[in-house]
Amino acid sequence: MKLTKASILMSASLLLATASSTPLAAAPDFDPSKPVMTELKSGVYQYSQFFYNSLVVVTDEGVIVTDPSGEVRAEAMWEAIQALTSKPVKYVIYSHDHFDHSRGGQIFKAQGAEFVSQEKCTELLSRDLEDRVVEPDITYEDKYAIKLGDKQVDLHYFGPNDGDCMSVIHMPKEKVLLAMDWHLPGYVNEPYRLNTHNYVAILNTFERTLQQLEFDTVISGHMPSSSPQAFQEDHRFHKALFDAVWSGIQAGKTTEELKKSIKLPEFSHWRGYEENLPAHIERMAYSIWHGN
Numbered sequence: 001m002k003l004t005k006a007s008i009l010m011s012a013s014l015l016l017a018t019a020s021s022t023p024l025a026a027a028p029d030f031d032p033s034k035p036v037m038t039e040l041k042s043g044v045y046q047y048s049q050f051f052y053n054s055l056v057v058v059t060d061e062g063v064i065v066t067d068p069s070g071e072v073r074a075e076a077m078w079e080a081i082q083a084l085t086s087k088p089v090k091y092v093i094y095s096h097d098h099f100d101h102s103r104g105g106q107i108f109k110a111q112g113a114e115f116v117s118q119e120k121c122t123e124l125l126s127r128d129l130e131d132r133v134v135e136p137d138i139t140y141e142d143k144y145a146i147k148l149g150d151k152q153v154d155l156h157y158f159g160p161n162d163g164d165c166m167s168v169i170h171m172p173k174e175k176v177l178l179a180m181d182w183h184l185p186g187y188v189n190e191p192y193r194l195n196t197h198n199y200v201a202i203l204n205t206f207e208r209t210l211q212q213l214e215f216d217t218v219i220s221g222h223m224p225s226s227s228p229q230a231f232q233e234d235h236r237f238h239k240a241l242f243d244a245v246w247s248g249i250q251a252g253k254t255t256e257e258l259k260k261s262i263k264l265p266e267f268s269h270w271r272g273y274e275e276n277l278p279a280h281i282e283r284m285a286y287s288i289w290h291g292n
């Protein structure tokens with residue numbers, strides 16, 4: 001698919017127009033295969049396709065991207081980048097280990113990009129039976145700063161999250177936060193996604209992020225758009241869920257009783273609230289009881 005700068009900008013404005021009023025999935029004419037490159041700050045873009053978002057940072061010395069999310073998407077992302085700059089991709093950041101995010105980076109490896117992840121991802125990424133994940137070149141333990149041209153992208157490890165090696169990705173100067181699968185604003189997501197979702201640890205990540213990082217722009221892993229207000233609301237959801245489940249457990253209630261009795265009316269307008277909330281109550285109870 002050949003993209004021009006004009007078509008990218010036009011689809012970006014269409015996406016923003018839809019995203020501001022309705023959830024993306026609800027827009028009848030929305031085509032998730034269509035690549036959308038949205039400029040958030042000078043040289044800082046959100047690339048969206050197939051309901052996956054990546055950060056794209058363009059500098060005079062090259063480009064930084066996050067999460068290829070499959071070969072087809074990586075190739076389309078590279079085409080869209082070439083409409084912005086003639087520079088190569090220098091760094092690919094893996095937000096976390098899950099294969100749906102990490103596969104498909106070979107096109108960037110071929111142009112000399114270095115791949116970066118939190119150190120606990122290395123072993124997990126090596127388990128891909130389809131062998132489609134480029135292994136990390138650079139790993140870090142607590143914090144790592146990528147500096148390229150006039151831009152800096154920081155990776156923070158705030159502990160377990162969705163999986164064990166989630167990087168909280170932050171641009172300190174541009175005040176951009178990339179919060180991947182742990183932040184899906186306005187959405188009580190499907191139960192099958194909760195297996196690796198360490199709820200207590202994710203609440204901890206929200207609190208450390210709010211305490212330590214300054215941001216005025218937020219990219220979510222899969223939702224079309226977010227904001228500091230949506231991030232705060234999502235934190236309130238996690239805190240309210242924790243508080244309700246915690247006090248129920250302290251009062252001696254079983255998980256089955258909690259699933260029937262807990263309601264979080266502030267969030268009843270969120271997509272998936274009615275059908276999916278009981279599974280989230282169960283997962284939070286498991287996380288409190290089991291520690292992960």
Ligand SMILES: [Zn+2]
Pocket residue numbers: 098101181221222
């Ligand atoms: Zn994801």
